Amino acid sequence: MKIRLFCLGLLFLLSNIANSQELPGNPLSVALGDPYIIYDDKQDTYYLYGTGGTKNGFVVYSSKDLKDWENEGVIYTNLQEKSWGTKDFWAPEVYKWNDKFYLFYSAHWKENPNNELENYKIGVAVSDKPTGPFIDIDDKPLFDPGYPIIDANVYVSEDGKKYLYYSRCCYKHPVESEIAAWAKKKGLYDEIEESWVYGVELKPDLSGVIGESKLLLRPPVEINDKQAEWESRSVNNAEINRRWTEGSYLFKHNNLYYMMYSANHYAGPYYAVGYATSKNPLGPFKKSATNPVLEKNNDKGGDVTGTGHNSIFVGKDGKMYCVYHGRTTKTGNDRVVFIDPIEIDSQGVLKVHGPTTNN
Known part of the structure; x- marks a missing residue:
């Protein structure tokens, strides 16, 4: 009996080891910004997309184990008949629906009669494979809300409805707030521009949107707001006259909608991640008192700065990862990819166990 129990225990231990996901070494040897990972069960493969890697387009990396990544080459380029974008191809996210793969991305729209410096819109391209090639479904952006937008994220609800989340750019969007008044009084900036996160329902055929966009998240107005300090660090440290709410990512857990988002300058050390929750995919959302949940650690003995624009995926082990x-001292100004576990405790509090470095 003792031998049998020992064998059962050993089998259980070996099973757990076999089914557990061994975390990669951070940072990955992949120089991309705004990373997004999907797992395709048919290929038993992870695919990693992000900003960078090629001019006016996107590349993809593949991996079986989240540790060793292979560059599969260019999956999208604007050198195609229907392309509407001219530059600044950012923040790709890929979704698999009905055995097709859909690429949502941001770019600078060629239709620019007022010669705007930031004429960003969101487009959609489709492919039969996660490695492309992806072809634009239309020769124009998904829609035009009347201001520049970036950072598309899509959530599909239980009833099949698709919701698009995006960030209005800071460009030409000065906002009055106590933080802006403080910065002006200090002689830092005459005005502070802001980006805000919106949500809107998508048409089923992805030809546009349904109804008007709804404002979901924005930087705090009052200086004593609990979120004001961490969301205003780029202004407080005289880095730039902008406050961002961008890089949103929505998922559902235990009947609660979690929206993760990034604040501060993407190119600076204070870029960080927070989250908000709601009972409805279009809000209202309440920011967490535990924000930020991911930030630089170089002031705490670590070597990581500029942590942001995250997404979430579920590994082959069934666990959630961020x-x-x-950036690190070694990688310099290059943005590189990190993967760390994410946890939601019994009280619904979200925690990211990072940033970590072991490379």
């Missing part, structure tokens, strides 16, 4: 970009 993928994001950051």
Whole structure:
């Protein structure tokens, strides 16, 4: 009996080891920003997308184990008949629906009669494979809300409805707030521009949107707001006259909608991640008192700064992981990819166990 129990225990231990996901070494040897990972069960493969890697387009990396990544080459380029974008191809996210793969991305729209410096819109391209090639479904952006937008994220609800989340750019969007008044009084900036996160329902055929966009998240107005300090660090440290709410990512857990988002300058050390929750995919959302849940650690003995624009994926082990970009002393100004575990406790509090470095 003792031998049998020992064998059962050993089998259980070996099973757990076999089914567990061994975490990669951070940072990955992949120089991309705004990373997004999907797992395709048919190929038993992870695919990693992000900003960078090629001019006016996107590349993809593949991996079987989240540790060793292979560059599969260019999956999208604007050198195609229907392309509407001219530059600044950012923040790709890929979704698999009905055995087709859909690429949502941001770019600078060629239709620019007022010669705007930031004429960003969101487009959709489709492919039969996660490695492309992806072809634009239309020769124009998904829609035009009347201001520049970036950072598309899509959530599909239980009833099949698709919701698009995006960030209005800071460009030409000065906002009055106590933080802006403080910065002006200090002689830092005459005005502070802001980016805000919106949500809107998508048409089933992805030809546009349904109804008007709804404002979901924005930087705090009052200086004593609990979120004001961490969301205003780029302004407080005289880095730039902008406050961002961008890189949103929505998922559902235990009947609660979690929206993760990034604040501060993407190119600076203070880029960080927080989250908000709601009972409805279009809000209202309440920011967590535990924000930020991911931030630089170089002031705490670590070597990571600029942590942000994250997304979430479920590994082959069934666990949730947070993928994001950051920088280290070794990588310099290059944005590189990190993967760390994410946890939601019994009280619904979200925690990212990072940033970590072991490379």
